[in-house]
Amino acid sequence: MRKTLYIIGLSTFVFSCTSQQNVKKNTYKPKTPVVQGKPVVKTQTPEVPKPKVVSDHGVDFFTTNIADPTKNDNTASYGSIVSAKPIGYKVVKTYFPAIAQNFRQRYLILHYTALPDDKSIMVLTQQAVSAHYLVNNTGDNEIYQLVDENKRSYHAGVSSWRNDKNLNDTSIGIEIVNAGYSTDASGKRIFASFSDEQIRKVAALAKDIVTRYQIPATNVLAHADIAPTRKQDPGPMFPWKKLYDQYQLGMWYDETAKQNYFDLAQTEFPLRYNDASFIFLIQTGLQKFGYGVEPSGKWDDATKKTIEAFQYHYRPQNYDGIMDAETWAILQSLNQKYPVK
Numbered sequence: 132m133r134k135t136l137y138i139i140g141l142s143t144f145v146f147s148c149t150s151q152q153n154v155k156k157n158t159y160k161p162k163t164p165v166v167q168g169k170p171v172v173k174t175q176t177p178e179v180p181k182p183k184v185v186s187d188h189g190v191d192f193f194t195t196n197i198a199d200p201t202k203n204d205n206t207a208s209y210g211s212i213v214s215a216k217p218i219g220y221k222v223v224k225t226y227f228p229a230i231a232q233n234f235r236q237r238y239l240i241l242h243y244t245a246l247p248d249d250k251s252i253m254v255l256t257q258q259a260v261s262a263h264y265l266v267n268n269t270g271d272n273e274i275y276q277l278v279d280e281n282k283r284s285y286h287a288g289v290s291s292w293r294n295d296k297n298l299n300d301t302s303i304g305i306e307i308v309n310a311g312y313s314t315d316a317s318g319k320r321i322f323a324s325f326s327d328e329q330i331r332k333v334a335a336l337a338k339d340i341v342t343r344y345q346i347p348a349t350n351v352l353a354h355a356d357i358a359p360t361r362k363q364d365p366g367p368m369f370p371w372k373k374l375y376d377q378y379q380l381g382m383w384y385d386e387t388a389k390q391n392y393f394d395l396a397q398t399e400f401p402l403r404y405n406d407a408s409f410i411f412l413i414q415t416g417l418q419k420f421g422y423g424v425e426p427s428g429k430w431d432d433a434t435k436k437t438i439e440a441f442q443y444h445y446r447p448q449n450y451d452g453i454m455d456a457e458t459w460a461i462l463q464s465l466n467q468k469y470p471v472k
Contacts, residue, residue: 236280236344237295238302239337240287242354243364245311255306262286262304266332274332280340290357291423292350293471298357303340307333307365322366330370334378341380349421349469351381359422359440360433367447384445384464392460400456410434413454416462417441419471 214222244251248267255261255277261284265275278284286304287297295301310323341351353369354362375383403409407428414426417437424437439452445461 234344235301236303236340237346238292238298238350238352238357239340239346240298240302240304240352240354240357241333241337241365241369242286242304242306243309243311243366243369244306245309245364247310248308251306251308260285262306264303264305264336266305266307266329266336268308268326268329270326270328272332274336287354288358288361292352292357293421303344305333305336307369309365312363312366320363320366322363322368324368325365325370330373334374334380337374337380338378348380348382352421353440353444355440355443356421357423359424359437363440363443367443367450371444371447382465382469384461385468388464388467389457389460392463393456396456396459400459405430413459416459416466420462420466420469 216222242262244254244265246254248269251265251267252275255265261278263276263278263280263284263286265277267273267275280303283299284304285299286306287299287302290296290298292298307325307329309325309329312320312322315321337351340346353371354364355366371381372383374380410430411426411428414424414428414434417424417434418426420441422437422441424434427434435452438454438458439450441462442450442452442458445465446458
């Protein structure tokens with residue numbers, strides 16, 4: 132009996148202790164309020180875009196425009212990447228392309244060689260003159276590249292157009308095999324023609340170049356345009372209008388605008404032709420268009436040669452070097468269509 136009472140008492144004590152522990156565990160304790168602050172935002176440094184680069188025979192090329200087209204006129208193209216190779220160091224050329232850049236190639240200049248094919252190659256590769264490309268007259272589908280486009284060739288010489296000088300630095304030169312000109316008994320130059328196949332080659336090559344480098348129409352020029360007192364090439368037989376009409380290359384005037392200016396000039400030209408102020412105005416118009424003539428108010432030799440170069444390009448049926456009403460009308464219409472920016 133005593134043993135039984137002892138067991139009952141012990142059980143009661145254990146149950147009582149367990150109940151107190153459960154009460155302590157279940158006792159509600161209000162949580163301390165948490166003051167909400169501003170959320171912490173983790174900033175991430177944006178990744179620098181890496182332009183796609185491909186290799187062609189060991190030369191790397193950007194395949195997309197890496198420059199800022201709002202800051203440069205001619206950057207929407209690919210370009211080869213020429214890099215230094217310092218011993219013991221790696222030049223990283225794909226991570227951080229700068230937007231402050233553009234292409235050296237801003238002009239396309241057309242020439243004739245005044246020589247046959249074999250002599251043209253010899254002169255342009257073994258003497259102190261060169262060009263990036265040579266268009267032959269052999270009837271095949273080949274065009275010869277003589278100088279890398281990223282390098283300067285010596286084709287323009289002393290030259291200028293609008294605000295630029297020494298155009299070897301900023302141009303690509305195309306030489307076309309052609310006999311040049313001979314002189315008749317009266318002293319007039321008689322120019323040789325170009326074959327249709329040559330013109331197709333020149334057009335295809337020029338179209339590719341101006342598209343890749345975004346060369347504007349105002350910068351597709353004759354050698355005579357950029358050096359009118361020294362040069363005549365490619366001469367009046369080169370079909371500039373055909374290149375403009377069929378391939379959208381270079382500049383040409385609007386016929387309606389030309390006719391309007393021509394009508395205005397019919398009565399004024401005979402009266403003012405030898406007036407110094409009128410001559411000065413003509414010279415200023417040529418200079419405004421791009422030619423490197425200095426206004427003097429006189430029909431000097433430089434002005435006459437500049438007019439002749441202008442006529443080779445835009446009035447090839449008559450290139451006498453005289454500023455007549457038609458030549459003036461063409462000049463005015465071109466200045467209207469292609470203003471200096």
